[in-house]
Amino acid sequence: MKNxxxxxxxxxxxxxFNCRQxxxxxxxxxxxxxxxxxxxxxxxxxxxxxxxxxxxxxxxRLGYNLFRYxxxxxxxxxxLREEIINYFxxxxxxxxxxxxxxxxxxxxxxxxxxxxxxxxxxxxxxxKYGDYFERKIFSVYIHGVGFRKSYLMLEEFKKGDxxxxxxxxxxxxxxxxxxxxxxxxxxxxLNARIPLIELSNKLNCxxxxxxYRLNNLKxxxxxxxxxxxxxxxxxxxxxxxxxxxxxxxxxRDNIIxxxxxxxxxxxxxxxxxxxxxEIELILENSNKLTEILEEINVHFPNSxxxxxxxxxxxxxxxxxxxxxxx
Numbered sequence: 001m002k003n004x005x006x007x008x009x010x011x012x013x014x015x016x017f018n019c020r021q022x023x024x025x026x027x028x029x030x031x032x033x034x035x036x037x038x039x040x041x042x043x044x045x046x047x048x049x050x051x052x053x054x055x056x057x058x059x060x061r062l063g064y065n066l067f068r069y070x071x072x073x074x075x076x077x078x079x080l081r082e083e084i085i086n087y088f089x090x091x092x093x094x095x096x097x098x099x100x101x102x103x104x105x106x107x108x109x110x111x112x113x114x115x116x117x118x119x120x121x122x123x124x125x126x127x128k129y130g131d132y133f134e135r136k137i138f139s140v141y142i143h144g145v146g147f148r149k150s151y152l153m154l155e156e157f158k159k160g161d162x163x164x165x166x167x168x169x170x171x172x173x174x175x176x177x178x179x180x181x182x183x184x185x186x187x188x189x190l191n192a193r194i195p196l197i198e199l200s201n202k203l204n205c206x207x208x209x210x211x212y213r214l215n216n217l218k219x220x221x222x223x224x225x226x227x228x229x230x231x232x233x234x235x236x237x238x239x240x241x242x243x244x245x246x247x248x249x250x251x252r253d254n255i256i257x258x259x260x261x262x263x264x265x266x267x268x269x270x271x272x273x274x275x276x277x278e279i280e281l282i283l284e285n286s287n288k289l290t291e292i293l294e295e296i297n298v299h300f301p302n303s304x305x306x307x308x309x310x311x312x313x314x315x316x317x318x319x320x321x322x323x324x325x326x
Contacts, residue, residue: 002234002236003047003049003234003235004049004152004235007030007031007032007040008040008044009152009153010029010030010152010153011026011030011032011037011040011041011044012044012049012050012152012228012230013148013149013152013153014029014030015041015050015053015227015228016148016149016152016227016228016230017148017165018225018226019053019192019193019226019227019228020193020226022034023037023038023041024037047234048231048234049230049231049234049235050228050229050230051229051230051231052190052191052228052229053191053192053193053226053227053228053229054189054190054192054226054227054228054229055185055189055190055192055223055225055226055227055320055321056146056166056168056223056224056225056226056227056320057168057185057189057222057223057224057320057321058166058167058168058169058172058222058223058224058320059095059111059320059321059322060143060168060169060170060172061173061174061175061220061221061222062174062177062222063113063174064112064113064322065111065112065113065140065141065170066095066109066110066112066140066141067109067110067112067118067138067140067141068107068108068109068138068139068140068141068271069106069107069110069136069137069138070103070104070106070107070136070137071106071107071108071133071135071136072105072133072134072135072136073105073106073132073133073134074133074134075131075132076105076132080132081105084106084129085097085106085316087125087128087129088106088108088125089316089317091110091121092322092323093110093111093112093118093121093322094108094109094110094111094317095109095110095318095319095320095321095322096108096109096315096317096318097316097317098313098314098315098316098317099314099315099316100241100311100312100313101310101311101312101313102309102310102311102312103308103310104310109141111321137273137274138273139271139274140271140273141169141269141270142169142170142269142270142271142272143167143168143169143170143269143270144167144169144267144268144269144270145164145166145167145267145268145269146164146165146166146167146168146224146225146266146267147162147164147165147260147266147267147268148161148165149230149282150162150263150264151237151263151264151282151283153263154263157263159261162260162261162263164260165224165225166224166225167221167224168224168320169270172221173221175220175221175222177217177222180203180205180213181213181217181222183202183203184199184203184210184213184214184217185217185223185321186321187202187203188214188223189319189320189321193226196210196211224320232282236284237282237283237284238282238285238311238312238313239266239280239281239311239313240280240281240282240283240286240289240309240310240311240313241278241279241280241309241310241311241313242278242279242281242289242293242307242308242309242310243274243275243277243278243308243309244275244276244277244278244279244304244307245275245304245305245306245307245308246277246303246304246305247302247303247304247305248300248302248303248304249276251300251303252276252277254300255277255296255300255303255304256268256277258296258299258300259277259279262281262292264281264282264283264288264292265279265280265281266280266281266282267279267280275308286309286311289311293307293309
């Protein structure tokens with residue numbers, strides 16, 4: 001793995017497990033003094049290996065559902081493409097705007113808690129740009145399971161680390177939160193490492209109150225994890241998405257349990273209207289992906305119809321939370 005020694009990888013691994021850990025806590029786990037951990041984290045940020053620190057929030061527990069559109073363009077020049085992408089990025093309920101080369105020009109994930117509001121937005125979108133959509137496929141996102149970035153620690157990660165790090169999706173109990181909680185998760189969603197004192201100043205309350213609210217949001221499942229965003233390209237790695245179509249659906253749970261143990265897998269997702277399972281992986285190249293898919297096929301003979309996979313991912317926007325407050 002380019003540009004990273006074992007200590008840096010251990011630091012990133014701990015930040016990915018819980019980026020709100022103090023540098024002292026991380027230092028004890030990786031065998032370094034606090035000041036050295038601080039220096040290494042700053043270096044990882046300066047070199048662009050650390051992109052950001054984000055909070056995984058289960059917005060389903062706040063009453064939202066997640067719709068997805070796969071779009072292919074027609075008659076679209078680069079300037080218009082950028083205009084369309086920015087239009088979707090700026091919509092407050094857009095969760096993800098991304099591009100996976102190979103099949104779709106744009107993939108949109110949209111938080112929806114009011115069908116009429118969503119219909120008005122989508123109608124407006126079609127009025128503006130519908131002539132440039134050659135094809136659009138709709139699906140409903142059901143749930144996703146996230147895992148630790150075990151690809152950082154291939155030699156040393158424990159099997160227990162592959163237990164679900166986070167779970168978000170439909171069917172979870174709706175959680176009632178107040179306005180102060182909304183402000184809190186808005187502040188922490190895209191800056192998960194923000195200090196308590198800074199949060200308390202923004203919310204005009206004590207650090208103890210902020211900590212109490214954070215703990216309650218974690219206990220309720222609204223907050224699932226505090227993670228680090230890593231620019232994989234700086235490490236010579238690529239993100240791939242795989243759609244799995246099953247022939248023998250009763251093998252689904254066994255296939256999921258097998259895939260969970262693959263250290264390159266970040267997410268396993270389920271949606272309606274397209275494939276039976278979706279996985280996202282971080283790998284060196286497509287040859288490694290082919291090798292993994294062949295291993296799955298051999299392990300479950302005659303259970304899988306086909307795999308479709310996409311690489312060269314570009315993510316324009318990614319958040320686990322709709323913009324709740326201005």
